[in-house]
Amino acid sequence: MEEMIQTETVLSEEKKSHKHRKPKSTLSDKILITVFYVTSTLFGLMCLYPFVQVLISSFADEKALLAEGYKLVPSKWSLDAYRVLVNANEIWTSYGVTLFITIVGTLLTLFITVMAAYVLSGNKIKYKNFFNFFFYFTMLFNGGLVGSFILISDILHLTNSIWVYILPASFNVWNCFLLRNFFAEVPEALIESGKLDGASDITVLFRIVLPLSLPAIATIGLFSAVAFWNEWGLGLLYITDERLYTLQYQIVRLVQSIDAASNMANSGMGNMGTTFEPPANTLRLATAIITIGPIILLYPFLQKYFVSGLKVGGVKG
């Protein structure tokens, strides 16, 4: 027994002295860490490069681009793509549609999800387990794409309605469970004291629970907003009215046919005269740039939230 204690003290002394010494790293350690630096730098550059190249090429002259391919420094710069884009009304209509569904959709889904998560957190209602299962079962099994198709087109008649983007996504079970776990960590005593002061559940939720859960709310808000912003699959199935296309659906159309890009370029050229060729290729890239703009602007702002939100919710989830 004594021996063990002795060795322990020896160990802890060694530890202390170890801390004071500068950590010695062997050659193999140095090589390994260099490899890590080099690899992660290369991967980081790989992640960044497509963005940079698309941005640069969107400012390249169409003819130069066709002649010499995609270069980091094109021989001739041009604003043609953006000048055409400014007049491409279908893109700005889609921008409006996308903004609308992103803002309204995110607010609606946050509202519904937050309320449900609050009710299901802790032991607030008697039938908690029933509702948990009611929601959870839909993650295991569902009517799938065809079931939704019949519902939306034959029963709800949401075809060619902007609500087809918003309503089916108005509640997300996974996000609800993430939030529920987050809310469960708010001390019960805080909620009780609010209740004692005569606050209703809504007041408790919005005045006490929500301010304490901002990282989780921000995380889920970001995820929802990005999902709405990036939506296009529903447009493919349910929307034939061009005025209701989302931005990303326009992108899919541009990817799949250069004709769509040429048509857009032609309509965007308007009264610029026919002296220059419709910049179909650069226009595609310019469109991509303006559609990812808002995400890139929003991203660093929310990044600090989502890591902590994800850790709390995701690992425990």
Added chain:
Amino acid sequence: MSDDKSVKKKTSLKDFDVIRKWPLYLMLFPAVLAIFIFSYIPMVGIVVAFERYDPFKGMFGSPWLGLENFKFFFSGSSWLTVTVNTLYLNIIFIVSGTIASIIVAVMMTEIRNKAFSKTAQTIMTLPNFISWATVALFSLIFLAEDGIVNKVIEMFGGDPVAFYSDPVVWPATFCVIRIWKGAGWGAIVYMAAIMGIDSSVYEAAKMDGASRFQCIFRITLPMISNTIILLFLMSVGGIFRGDFAMIYPFIGDNATLFPTTDVIDTYLFRALRTSNNMGSNMAINLYQNILGFLLVFGANYIARRFSRESAIF
């Protein structure tokens, strides 16, 4: 006696949780309604798989066909192609994605320079937030015949690859693109697991003369194996769901690429847009859903047995 009764009556009304706590149930109502409409009603639509569906006659008025729709789907050869493609693509995506994410997570946690790893992380997670449609558009400038990838191949003396007419290259191409888009994001959860390891373990190993390389393989990876297995099981549960959102923007209706890229979901999407035979569409859908359900259930069962605390549900 009569007093007792009235008291009892009062309490029995209040016994209904729904009435006593009506504001809470009201708050839950929109979510219940949304799930009922958008998840449960489509489940009823499954009956269509056994009918010759006519939207005017409705789900319950259409003529009954029995298993005719299933016979139609399984008598062709496409069901085998799309099933094999779905499984094959998902398996290589899961394996390559998991390995890439773990490598990124290990590198990011081994690099002690905070500013460097933060910047690197910001850049590596960025591609996760752009849509597959935009990624497909980005890819045009890389994969086109005169694109950047072919320029590089030619620089090293290779033969250019015709990406948009050669089905063979797509599984590998998708793997690379998925790693580009998702490895940085996928690494976050592994990083959280690595940072949860008790640092005294590393200190002890260091004192015994372990190199960093040994620490990674003898401490880090074994310590996060639970997380790895759990996430692996979760993704295996979704193995019957083809990634339509990724595949369609790249492939679209380019039938020359279908042999390696057509999955159940893209097949179904095409069927929905081109055929009016909703019954057979539903049959395909049901086939996928039942297999998917069994797999999710099985995966969860194994996860639960493997580690009670970390079971998903």
